[in-house]
Amino acid sequence: xxxxxxxxxxxxxxxxxxxxxAQAGLYDPTRPLHPVADSQEFLIRQLxxxxxxxxxxxxxxxxxxxMRDEALARIQQLRGQGExxxxxxxxxxxxxxxxxxxxxxxxxxxxxxxxVLETGRRRYPRDFYILTNLATAYQLTGRLDAAxxxxxxxxxxxxxxxxxxxxxxxxxxxxxSREQVTLGLAPLDRLFVGPDRxxxxxxxxxxxxQVGILAESERNKLPNGSVEEAMRIxxxxxxxxxxxxxxxWQFGELANAAGDIKTAALALNQAVYNFRLSTPELKERxxxxxEAVAWRDVLAxxxxxxxxxxxxxxxxxxxVPGSPQPDVTEYLIAQGVALPRPKDLFGGGLLIxxxxxTGGDPxxxxxxxxxxxxxxxxxxxxxxxxxxxxxxxxxxxxxWLRKWS
Numbered sequence: 355x356x357x358x359x360x361x362x363x364x365x366x367x368x369x370x371x372x373x374x375x376a377q378a379g380l381y382d383p384t385r386p387l388h389p390v391a392d393s394q395e396f397l398i399r400q401l402x403x404x405x406x407x408x409x410x411x412x413x414x415x416x417x418x419x420x421m422r423d424e425a426l427a428r429i430q431q432l433r434g435q436g437e438x439x440x441x442x443x444x445x446x447x448x449x450x451x452x453x454x455x456x457x458x459x460x461x462x463x464x465x466x467x468x469x470v471l472e473t474g475r476r477r478y479p480r481d482f483y484i485l486t487n488l489a490t491a492y493q494l495t496g497r498l499d500a501a502x503x504x505x506x507x508x509x510x511x512x513x514x515x516x517x518x519x520x521x522x523x524x525x526x527x528x529x530x531s532r533e534q535v536t537l538g539l540a541p542l543d544r545l546f547v548g549p550d551r552x553x554x555x556x557x558x559x560x561x562x563x564q565v566g567i568l569a570e571s572e573r574n575k576l577p578n579g580s581v582e583e584a585m586r587i588x589x590x591x592x593x594x595x596x597x598x599x600x601x602x603w604q605f606g607e608l609a610n611a612a613g614d615i616k617t618a619a620l621a622l623n624q625a626v627y628n629f630r631l632s633t634p635e636l637k638e639r640x641x642x643x644x645e646a647v648a649w650r651d652v653l654a655x656x657x658x659x660x661x662x663x664x665x666x667x668x669x670x671x672x673x674v675p676g677s678p679q680p681d682v683t684e685y686l687i688a689q690g691v692a693l694p695r696p697k698d699l700f701g702g703g704l705l706i707x708x709x710x711x712t713g714g715d716p717x718x719x720x721x722x723x724x725x726x727x728x729x730x731x732x733x734x735x736x737x738x739x740x741x742x743x744x745x746x747x748x749x750x751x752x753x754w755l756r757k758w759s
Contacts, residue, residue, distance in 0.1 A: 501527050
């Protein structure tokens with residue numbers, strides 16, 4: 355029933371070390387960060403843990419997380435070494451300070467990290483990790499031009515296996531430094547561009563956005579023509595910037611292109627609700643994906659396609675209040691026969707076929723088979739009413755399923 359419409363292909367990102375080393379996000383050379391393989395776990399758990407490094411939120415009781423407490427302890431330990439910090443420890447301290455934002459409640463976000471990394475740059479001017487972390491600090495504080503300049507410089511010292519990621523980071527910063535967008539209404543970043551310099555459009559073969567489909571011409575604009583490769587790049591950028599709504603949206607679009615509509619819906623939902631990105635096309639696609647996921651999950655519970663059709667017919671009957679029949683046809687016939695003969699207020703036989711008498715006392719008239727007199731227009735009206743009740747029932751069922759899952 356749903357073949358050709360809602361295609362689900364689980365996307366497992368695999369061991370990212372096969373393409374890039376298992377070290378990403380803000381570079382901490384002492385404790386490399388490994389992206390998790392499963393894309394949904396990546397969104398639900400790993401990025402949430404990275405956000406937990408930040409200051410506690412007053413609305414959540416002001417309690418610090420275990421992640422933050424451990425990071426603060428490491429920061430104190432590294433600071434205890436004084437001016438004797440190596441380049442590796444300086445980069446690690448800068449990364450930790452960027453993760454926690456600030457160590458004191460009265461401090462300015464990222465200010466401590468800037469001080470540490472700028473001092474480190476003067477002492478170790480060619481250290482890749484210090485340069486890159488400092489560029490990230492500039493980006494997070496809105497100094498995009500300075501960040502782009504430093505990222506360009508750091509490419510000269512980047513390990514070969516990290517240069518691809520760093521080029522995409524540089525592209526991201528340059529693109530954002532040139533644009534002017536309204537808060538909350540930002541478009542997708544132009545991260546992936548084809549040979550004709552036209553950025554990828556997440557549309558299907560018909561030229562418009564579709565659930566679980568990406569046109570081949572658009573796929574060819576991705577790195578090596580691979581959706582999975584593009585997902586790995588955006589995943590690494592999200593490890594750098596787990597609060598970035600536009601990167602979250604990009605990740606969701608790629609997941610949808612790969613056929614993983616559940617991950618796509620999850621990512622777009624986070625972009626809208628967690629980070630308040632309100633771009634109309636994002637919100638529309640998020641809604642469509644959520645509906646697709648809900649229908650797919652409900653139908654999957656019903657069994658194969660034949661059983662899905664039977665289930666749909668039974669639910670249509672049950673969706674009408676007071677229905678005594680499991681079969682929608684029997685129910686509609688019974689209800690049609692039981693109806694009192696209505697007056698044709700429209701004079702055109704909307705419910706009753708033909709142009710027979712419409713007045714008089716029904717009790718004085720001989721019994722008639724009202725089912726036989728219902729025209730195709732009448733059946734259309736009845737079917738539409740049943741369909742409306744079905745939709746309302748399925749919406750309620752979806753809410754129940756969300757609570758149970």
